Amino acid sequence: MAEQGWDEFEIGAMLRSFNGEAKDVALTLQEDRDYSSNNSFTASVADWRIEKPVFNKDYCIDCQFCWVYCPDISIISRDKKMIGIDMDHCKGCGICVEVCPTNPKSLLMYSEQTDEEQALAAWPSKDEGEK
Amino acid sequence: MGEVKKIKNLKEFSTSADRFEGANLLCPGCAHSIIVREVLNATNDDLILASSTGCLEVCTAVYPYTSWDASWIHIGFENGSTAVAGAEAMYQALKRKGRLKQPDRSTKFVAFGGDGASYDIGFQWISGCMERGHDMMYIVLDNEVYANTGGQRSSATPIGASATTSPAGRKSYGEKKNKKDMVAIMAAHDIPYSAQVAPNKWKDMVKKIQHGLNVEGPVFINAMSPCTTEWKFDPKDTMMISDLATDSLVFPLYEIIDGHELNITYRPKHKVPVEEYLAAQGRFKHLFKAEYKHMIKEWQDRVDATWEYLQRREEARV
Ligand SMILES: Cc1ncc(C[n+]2csc(CCOP(=O)(O)OP(=O)(O)O)c2C)c(N)n1
Ligand code: SF4
Ligand code: SF4
Ligand code: SF4
Ligand SMILES: [Mg+2]
Secondary structure (H helix, E strand, O other), rough: OOOOOOOOOOOOOOOOOOOOOOOOOOOOOHHOOOOOOOOOHHHHOOOHHHHEEEEEOOOOOOOOOOHHHHHOOOOEEEEEEEEEEOOOOOOOOOOHHHHHEEEEEOOEEEEEOHHHHHHHHOOOOOHOOOO | OOOOOOOOHHHHHOOOOOOOOOOOOOOOOHHHHHHHHHOOOOOOOOOEEEEEEOOOHHHHHHOEEEEEOOOOEEOOOOOOOHHHHHHHHHHHHHHHOOOOOOOOOEEEEEEEEEHHHHHHHHHHHHHHHHHHHOEEEEEEEOOEEEOOOOOEEOOOOOOOOEEEOOOOOOOOOOOOOOOOHHHHHHHHOOEEEEEEEEEOOOOHHHHHHHHHHHOOEEEEEEOOOHHHHHOOOHHHHHHHHHHHHOOOOOOOEEEEOOOOOOOOOOOOOOOOOOHHHOOOHHHHHHHHHHHHOHHHHHHHHHHHHHHHHHHHHHHHHH
């Protein structure tokens, strides 16, 4: 289905989100799902970004504000801990940085080409941290 | 009735497995998807979903992709409500006849529509669904404008906003009419539950969605959805704008039980002047010019009057 062109697909056809039978999706984490190639999860919007968020877990208090307010399901939280950012689906909106309550922030925006190691090494300290 | 998902706090909420996916084509910072995530993550029940034509539908079903991990259907602009109502009617019929394939599972029916699809074009379809008593929830993603087609005014566009069909200029302060009170109109159908929600108040949202999903009969929800593109603010500021909207009481949060019993569900500790809400958005920029400044007072007075009305309704318990 995914490979068919716009003039080849069946009108009224159904797109399947998963391969085969999908049971209890609401209880199955993304990494345990068998996504079909029609699921936008398999696509990337990484090239939309001009700026990207960088995560510094040293300051993170796992409040999960970034998780709940990220529009693009790009904050990866497992077992109540924020563990990273899904860079295939993050559009670089910057909401996660705005809602992060720590000082200094545990998330900051950098230009897309910034080296993450360098950003982390030069992370602002508490005083100059609050934007 | 399914078991209500336990969500004591945000940490617990964050263990949810999203049934809405990224790489959809909604703008960066779009509140539609924040609302959809909060709604879908409020339950583990099976979901039958529909969307009316609009940003949410157009951006989550771009061939060959779907961003939905639950059954989802789109038919047209006006009929997200009836698409779900039809599925619900069929489900009830199969249930009556004992022909459900998975009778033990709990299934909920939810339709999403924009304000254009709901306040204007699908208005009578929604009214019909509410009146017929389908066991379904209808959620408006209220961004107060026809966003997907470039920002035309709808009957949810507030007075003084500049929209492409009610532009502000030398002779006009923009939209001339204030938005209609859709929650009151829907509550007047004597439905078991109607409410107004906002994405920044995730706990209030989850509580209302869970209540709405577990009550029997039609439920109407109006969800404020700040639109970075048409309200004209920076994508990073979606939650800041939401906070200004709820804390200035431009979008008061309340619920109406059985068509009459009104409860206010959020009272801001520090009430923010409406002026701050207006000033944060490009669509109201012209109101700060000398000739239109009187509109800011009009706004504050109207918001105060609505708040007064809601408080009296709540006290009266009628
Ligand atoms: C019957 C019909 N009229 C007009 C359109 C064109 N149309 C598609 S989306 C849209 C705007 C949707 O606005 P709204 O319902 O507020 O949703 P939003 O995009 O703002 O989320 C319009 C006018 C249509 N698809 N069908
Ligand atoms: S920048 Fe936006 S899309 Fe990316 S992780 Fe943060 S909130 Fe999500
Ligand atoms: S908002 Fe900041 S502190 Fe809270 S979980 Fe996210 S990164 Fe950590
Ligand atoms: S135009 Fe507005 S509602 Fe539509 S996708 Fe963009 S931000 Fe969301
Ligand atoms: Mg709209």
